[in-house]
Amino acid sequence: MELYKKYRPRNLQRVIGNTATVQSLRNMLDKGTLPHTILFHGPSGCGKTTLSRILMKELNCNQIDFHELNCSDFRGIDTVRDIARKMNMAPTGGDCRIWLLDEVHQMSKDGQNAALKILEDTPSHVYFFLCTTDPQKILKTIRTRCCEMPVEYLSENDLKRLIRMVCKREKIEVASDIVDDIVDAAAGSARTCLVLLDKISNLPEDQREGVITSHQADQECIDLCRALINKDSWSKVSKILKGLTVDPESVRWSVLGYARAVLLSGSKPQAYHVITCFEDNFYDSKAAGLARACYEAVIT
Ligand SMILES: Nc1ncnc2c1ncn2[C@@H]1O[C@H](COP(=O)(O)OP(=O)(O)OP(=O)(O)O)[C@@H](O)[C@H]1O
Numbered sequence: 001m002e003l004y005k006k007y008r009p010r011n012l013q014r015v016i017g018n019t020a021t022v023q024s025l026r027n028m029l030d031k032g033t034l035p036h037t038i039l040f041h042g043p044s045g046c047g048k049t050t051l052s053r054i055l056m057k058e059l060n061c062n063q064i065d066f067h068e069l070n071c072s073d074f075r076g077i078d079t080v081r082d083i084a085r086k087m088n089m090a091p092t093g094g095d096c097r098i099w100l101l102d103e104v105h106q107m108s109k110d111g112q113n114a115a116l117k118i119l120e121d122t123p124s125h126v127y128f129f130l131c132t133t134d135p136q137k138i139l140k141t142i143r144t145r146c147c148e149m150p151v152e153y154l155s156e157n158d159l160k161r162l163i164r165m166v167c168k169r170e171k172i173e174v175a176s177d178i179v180d181d182i183v184d185a186a187a188g189s190a191r192t193c194l195v196l197l198d199k200i201s202n203l204p205e206d207q208r209e210g211v212i213t214s215h216q217a218d219q220e221c222i223d224l225c226r227a228l229i230n231k232d233s234w235s236k237v238s239k240i241l242k243g244l245t246v247d248p249e250s251v252r253w254s255v256l257g258y259a260r261a262v263l264l265s266g267s268k269p270q271a272y273h274v275i276t277c278f279e280d281n282f283y284d285s286k287a288a289g290l291a292r293a294c295y296e297a298v299i300t
């Protein structure tokens, strides 16, 4: 099993960082005042799904009554209707039914509007946990019906603690400069930390650094791809470009691959535009050619 799954904290004491959120959940559970609609928001890999699953156990919810839905898979109001029908049924054995609505910002406006009703008429044996990395995209009317629980990046010390704990239990030996590199590359995400640790754990010492560096390079490319597809500001794009350590022609291939995937998964005119801007190679123009293509992609 992957390390990040194996070491998903099973109870609140084991959750690293996020002390304010953990503490208020603990208090509310102890007092029996946990709100029935909670919105966990914050960056990827820092504990949103983990906290929801811990609450499932704390609330004594049967696995069969725990419904985890990814909102990018369902966009319509049909799913909401289905939930509305099921939520009135009594739990099968445990104390409650829980719906975990993941990536809730991906739900269509119609879906969100339909969801308003089930969030408002939640029966006392039902809990809704909404998770998102992008709370700004959620309707205000939904947000005001939820108790917001921010989840934050882990500090460097917390990430080090996590790596050391896992290394000790798994009997993995890692040099301290590699630990520092992993923490650097993970940029606050516990999941990335454990994914990288997994990758290097089976490699000889002298190949470990390369894996971490290439992960960072991939990440830089993904950040650029996202910015181009979102048509972000030139100041944001130029900042990413300045930090880029990957050679321009490799970046071009990453951008083309990313834009193609976006184009095929839906009709995003910007993806088409990005592809046309990146058609010509950068063999001669190099970094200047890359900068020009990026500029064209977000400005025109
Ligand atoms: N606060 C934490 N303490 C310890 N481990 C953590 C913590 N947060 C995340 N992890 C580790 O990272 C993995 C992924 O975390 P989780 O699924 O909770 O992230 P998430 O916030 O839901 O991310 P995403 O937005 O990508 O869905 C967990 O299985 C666990 O191994």
Ligand SMILES: [Mg+2]
Binding pocket: 048, 049, 050, 102, 131
């Ligand atoms: Mg999650």
